[in-house]
Amino acid sequence: GAVVSQHPSRVICKSGTSVKIECRSLDFQATTMFWYRQFPKQSLMLMATSNEGSKATYEQGVEKDKFLINHASLTLSTLTVTSAHPEDSSFYICSARSSLGQETQYFGPGTRLLVL
Amino acid sequence: QKEVEQNSGPLSVPEGAIASLNCTYSDRGSQSFFWYRQYSGKSPELIMFIYSNGDKEDGRFTAQLNKASQYVSLLIRDSQPSDSATYLCAVNAPQGGSEKLVFGKGMKLTVNP
Numbered sequence: 579g580a581v582v583s584q585h586p587s588r589v590i591c592k593s594g595t596s597v598k599i600e601c602r603s604l605d606f607q608a609t610t611m612f613w614y615r616q617f618p619k620q621s622l623m624l625m626a627t628s629n630e631g632s633k634a635t636y637e638q639g640v641e642k643d644k645f646l647i648n649h650a651s652l653t654l655s656t657l658t659v660t661s662a663h664p665e666d667s668s669f670y671i672c673s674a675r676s677s678l679g680q681e682t683q684y685f686g687p688g689t690r691l692l693v694l
Numbered sequence: 695q696k697e698v699e700q701n702s703g704p705l706s707v708p709e710g711a712i713a714s715l716n717c718t719y720s721d722r723g724s725q726s727f728f729w730y731r732q733y734s735g736k737s738p739e740l741i742m743f744i745y746s747n748g749d750k751e752d753g754r755f756t757a758q759l760n761k762a763s764q765y766v767s768l769l770i771r772d773s774q775p776s777d778s779a780t781y782l783c784a785v786n787a788p789q790g791g792s793e794k795l796v797f798g799k800g801m802k803l804t805v806n807p
Contacts, residue, residue: 612794621799622738622782671737681726681743681786683795688737 581605582674584686591662592694598658599689601672607652608674612683613645616669628655662693696721696787700798709807713770717783717798720764726786727759727766728795731779738782742768773805 581604591597601611611628626647627635634647646658655674659666669690673683697720707713715729726745730738744750744757744766756769766785770777783798 622797624794624797627794669737681793682728682740683784684740685730685737 580676580682580684582672582684582686584672584689586689587687588690588692590692590694593663594661596658596660597662597691598656599670599672599691601655601657601674601686603653603674603684606674606676608655608676609652610675611649611655612673612675613647613655613657614671614673616671616688622671625657659691662691664693667691667693696724696785696796698783698785698796698798700783700801702799702801704802704804706804706806707773709773709775709805711773711805713773713777713803713805715768715770715781715783715801715803717766717768717785718764719766719783719785719796721785721787721796722761722764723788724785725788727757728784729755729757729766729768730782730784730797731777732782732800733779741781770803773803775805775807778804 583602585600609630613625614622616622625640628647628649630649636642649655671688673685675683699718728743729741731741732738742757744759750757754771758767780800780802782800784795786793787796
Protein backbone atom coordinates (compact mmCIF):
# COMPACT_ATOMS: atom_id res chain seq x y z
CA GLY A 579 0.00 0.00 0.00
CA ALA A 580 0.81 3.71 0.05
CA VAL A 581 2.09 3.91 -3.49
CA VAL A 582 2.68 7.28 -5.08
CA SER A 583 3.52 7.65 -8.75
CA GLN A 584 4.96 10.53 -10.70
CA HIS A 585 4.96 11.21 -14.39
CA PRO A 586 7.13 11.81 -16.27
CA SER A 587 10.18 10.34 -14.57
CA ARG A 588 12.51 12.41 -16.69
CA VAL A 589 12.03 15.38 -18.97
CA ILE A 590 14.34 17.46 -21.09
CA CYS A 591 13.00 20.71 -22.46
CA LYS A 592 14.11 23.91 -24.06
CA SER A 593 14.38 27.11 -22.09
CA GLY A 594 11.10 29.03 -22.06
CA THR A 595 8.79 26.06 -22.30
CA SER A 596 6.43 24.87 -19.59
CA VAL A 597 6.57 21.44 -18.04
CA LYS A 598 3.78 19.67 -16.18
CA ILE A 599 4.52 16.96 -13.62
CA GLU A 600 1.78 14.71 -12.29
CA CYS A 601 1.68 13.12 -8.85
CA ARG A 602 -0.84 10.40 -8.11
CA SER A 603 -1.64 8.42 -5.00
CA LEU A 604 -2.52 4.99 -6.34
CA ASP A 605 -4.05 3.14 -3.45
CA PHE A 606 -5.14 5.81 -1.00
CA GLN A 607 -6.78 9.19 -0.99
CA ALA A 608 -4.53 12.11 -0.23
CA THR A 609 -6.01 15.34 1.05
CA THR A 610 -2.55 16.82 1.21
CA MET A 611 0.34 16.51 -1.21
CA PHE A 612 3.70 18.17 -0.98
CA TRP A 613 6.14 19.23 -3.68
CA TYR A 614 9.84 19.19 -3.02
CA ARG A 615 12.90 20.07 -5.04
CA GLN A 616 16.34 18.61 -4.55
CA PHE A 617 19.55 19.84 -6.13
CA PRO A 618 22.54 17.49 -6.40
CA LYS A 619 24.08 16.60 -3.05
CA GLN A 620 21.63 18.82 -1.20
CA SER A 621 18.70 18.04 1.04
CA LEU A 622 15.04 18.16 0.16
CA MET A 623 13.55 21.61 -0.09
CA LEU A 624 9.81 21.92 0.40
CA MET A 625 8.32 24.10 -2.29
CA ALA A 626 4.63 24.00 -1.48
CA THR A 627 1.85 22.21 0.29
CA SER A 628 -1.12 21.29 -1.84
CA ASN A 629 -4.54 20.67 -0.32
CA GLU A 630 -7.33 19.15 -2.37
CA GLY A 631 -9.80 21.76 -3.52
CA SER A 632 -7.91 24.76 -2.23
CA LYS A 633 -4.98 26.94 -3.16
CA ALA A 634 -1.49 25.67 -2.49
CA THR A 635 0.61 27.14 0.28
CA TYR A 636 4.03 28.12 -0.99
CA GLU A 637 7.21 28.26 1.03
CA GLN A 638 9.06 31.51 1.34
CA GLY A 639 11.07 32.30 -1.77
CA VAL A 640 9.09 30.00 -4.08
CA GLU A 641 7.34 31.88 -6.87
CA LYS A 642 3.74 30.79 -7.05
CA ASP A 643 3.32 32.20 -10.55
CA LYS A 644 6.23 30.16 -11.80
CA PHE A 645 5.39 26.90 -10.06
CA LEU A 646 1.69 26.35 -10.58
CA ILE A 647 0.11 23.69 -8.42
CA ASN A 648 -3.28 22.13 -8.93
CA HIS A 649 -4.82 19.54 -6.62
CA ALA A 650 -8.15 18.87 -8.25
CA SER A 651 -8.85 15.46 -6.79
CA LEU A 652 -7.93 13.32 -3.80
CA THR A 653 -5.51 11.31 -5.89
CA LEU A 654 -3.91 13.81 -8.25
CA SER A 655 -1.78 16.91 -7.88
CA THR A 656 0.12 18.60 -10.69
CA LEU A 657 3.08 20.94 -10.68
CA THR A 658 3.66 23.08 -13.74
CA VAL A 659 7.00 24.79 -14.14
CA THR A 660 6.21 27.74 -16.35
CA SER A 661 8.77 29.30 -18.68
CA ALA A 662 11.45 26.95 -17.43
CA HIS A 663 15.07 28.09 -17.37
CA PRO A 664 18.29 26.14 -16.87
CA GLU A 665 18.39 27.08 -13.18
CA ASP A 666 15.08 25.21 -12.76
CA SER A 667 16.84 21.96 -13.64
CA SER A 668 16.46 19.79 -10.58
CA PHE A 669 14.90 16.65 -9.10
CA TYR A 670 11.26 17.32 -8.30
CA ILE A 671 9.63 14.96 -5.83
CA CYS A 672 6.08 14.85 -4.61
CA SER A 673 4.75 13.20 -1.50
CA ALA A 674 1.25 12.41 -0.36
CA ARG A 675 -0.35 12.13 3.02
CA SER A 676 -3.36 9.93 3.61
CA SER A 677 -6.76 11.49 4.23
CA LEU A 678 -7.13 9.11 7.17
CA GLY A 679 -5.31 11.61 9.33
CA GLN A 680 -2.00 9.85 9.45
CA GLU A 681 0.96 12.14 9.21
CA THR A 682 3.25 9.84 7.29
CA GLN A 683 4.29 11.17 3.90
CA TYR A 684 4.89 8.72 1.08
CA PHE A 685 7.13 9.89 -1.71
CA GLY A 686 6.79 9.48 -5.42
CA PRO A 687 9.81 8.33 -7.44
CA GLY A 688 10.65 11.85 -8.54
CA THR A 689 10.94 13.68 -11.83
CA ARG A 690 14.29 14.76 -13.11
CA LEU A 691 14.00 17.98 -15.11
CA LEU A 692 16.74 19.24 -17.39
CA VAL A 693 16.22 22.58 -19.06
CA LEU A 694 18.56 23.30 -21.93
CA GLN B 695 12.69 28.72 12.78
CA LYS B 696 11.97 25.05 13.25
CA GLU B 697 15.14 23.05 12.77
CA VAL B 698 16.19 19.46 12.49
CA GLU B 699 19.87 18.78 12.92
CA GLN B 700 21.75 15.72 11.82
CA ASN B 701 25.46 15.03 11.76
CA SER B 702 26.39 15.40 8.12
CA GLY B 703 28.78 12.48 8.31
CA PRO B 704 29.70 10.57 6.33
CA LEU B 705 29.47 7.53 8.54
CA SER B 706 31.32 4.40 7.54
CA VAL B 707 30.83 1.05 9.28
CA PRO B 708 31.92 -2.48 8.46
CA GLU B 709 29.39 -5.05 7.36
CA GLY B 710 27.66 -6.64 10.35
CA ALA B 711 28.25 -3.70 12.67
CA ILE B 712 25.65 -1.45 14.26
CA ALA B 713 25.16 1.93 12.58
CA SER B 714 23.85 4.71 14.80
CA LEU B 715 22.26 7.79 13.29
CA ASN B 716 21.24 10.73 15.42
CA CYS B 717 18.94 13.70 15.07
CA THR B 718 17.88 16.63 17.24
CA TYR B 719 14.96 18.95 16.71
CA SER B 720 14.05 22.38 18.00
CA ASP B 721 10.24 22.40 18.12
CA ARG B 722 8.94 20.96 21.39
CA GLY B 723 5.47 20.81 19.82
CA SER B 724 6.53 18.12 17.37
CA GLN B 725 4.74 14.84 17.86
CA SER B 726 5.75 12.68 14.92
CA PHE B 727 9.20 11.58 13.87
CA PHE B 728 10.29 9.79 10.75
CA TRP B 729 13.34 8.19 9.26
CA TYR B 730 13.68 8.02 5.49
CA ARG B 731 16.34 6.33 3.41
CA GLN B 732 17.40 7.84 0.11
CA TYR B 733 19.58 5.99 -2.35
CA SER B 734 21.60 8.09 -4.75
CA GLY B 735 19.43 9.38 -7.56
CA LYS B 736 16.23 8.08 -5.99
CA SER B 737 13.46 9.58 -3.90
CA PRO B 738 13.18 9.06 -0.12
CA GLU B 739 11.70 5.83 1.15
CA LEU B 740 10.05 5.60 4.57
CA ILE B 741 11.85 3.29 6.97
CA MET B 742 10.19 4.00 10.30
CA PHE B 743 8.06 6.42 12.21
CA ILE B 744 7.80 6.88 15.94
CA TYR B 745 5.40 8.89 18.06
CA SER B 746 6.07 7.82 21.65
CA ASN B 747 9.09 8.06 23.89
CA GLY B 748 11.20 4.94 23.96
CA ASP B 749 12.22 2.40 21.39
CA LYS B 750 10.44 1.02 18.38
CA GLU B 751 11.87 -1.97 16.61
CA ASP B 752 11.23 -3.22 13.08
CA GLY B 753 13.52 -5.96 11.90
CA ARG B 754 17.09 -4.70 11.93
CA PHE B 755 15.97 -1.14 12.56
CA THR B 756 15.29 0.48 15.92
CA ALA B 757 14.08 4.04 16.32
CA GLN B 758 14.58 5.74 19.66
CA LEU B 759 12.77 8.87 20.78
CA ASN B 760 13.46 11.09 23.77
CA LYS B 761 11.13 14.06 23.74
CA ALA B 762 12.62 15.61 26.87
CA SER B 763 15.99 15.80 25.16
CA GLN B 764 14.43 16.49 21.73
CA TYR B 765 16.44 13.66 20.31
CA VAL B 766 15.59 10.85 17.91
CA SER B 767 17.92 8.16 16.66
CA LEU B 768 17.99 5.22 14.29
CA LEU B 769 20.01 2.08 14.93
CA ILE B 770 20.70 -0.37 12.16
CA ARG B 771 21.84 -3.75 13.39
CA ASP B 772 23.84 -6.21 11.29
CA SER B 773 24.49 -3.50 8.71
CA GLN B 774 24.57 -4.64 5.10
CA PRO B 775 26.19 -3.02 2.06
CA SER B 776 22.65 -2.50 0.75
CA ASP B 777 22.03 -0.16 3.70
CA SER B 778 24.51 2.29 2.17
CA ALA B 779 22.42 5.39 1.51
CA THR B 780 21.61 8.81 2.89
CA TYR B 781 19.31 8.72 5.91
CA LEU B 782 16.97 11.62 6.47
CA CYS B 783 15.41 12.48 9.79
CA ALA B 784 12.06 14.28 9.54
CA VAL B 785 9.91 15.89 12.19
CA ASN B 786 6.38 17.17 11.86
CA ALA B 787 5.89 20.90 12.21
CA PRO B 788 2.31 21.77 13.07
CA GLN B 789 1.62 24.99 11.29
CA GLY B 790 -1.75 26.62 10.87
CA GLY B 791 -3.55 23.31 10.54
CA SER B 792 -1.49 22.13 7.60
CA GLU B 793 1.27 20.01 8.97
CA LYS B 794 4.45 19.63 7.07
CA LEU B 795 7.65 17.77 7.72
CA VAL B 796 10.94 19.45 8.41
CA PHE B 797 13.86 17.40 7.14
CA GLY B 798 17.41 17.25 8.35
CA LYS B 799 20.17 17.52 5.78
CA GLY B 800 20.77 13.80 5.89
CA MET B 801 23.59 11.52 6.97
CA LYS B 802 25.39 9.47 4.37
CA LEU B 803 26.05 5.93 5.54
CA THR B 804 28.50 3.57 3.87
CA VAL B 805 28.61 -0.07 4.90
CA ASN B 806 31.84 -1.68 3.81
CA PRO B 807 31.84 -5.37 2.86
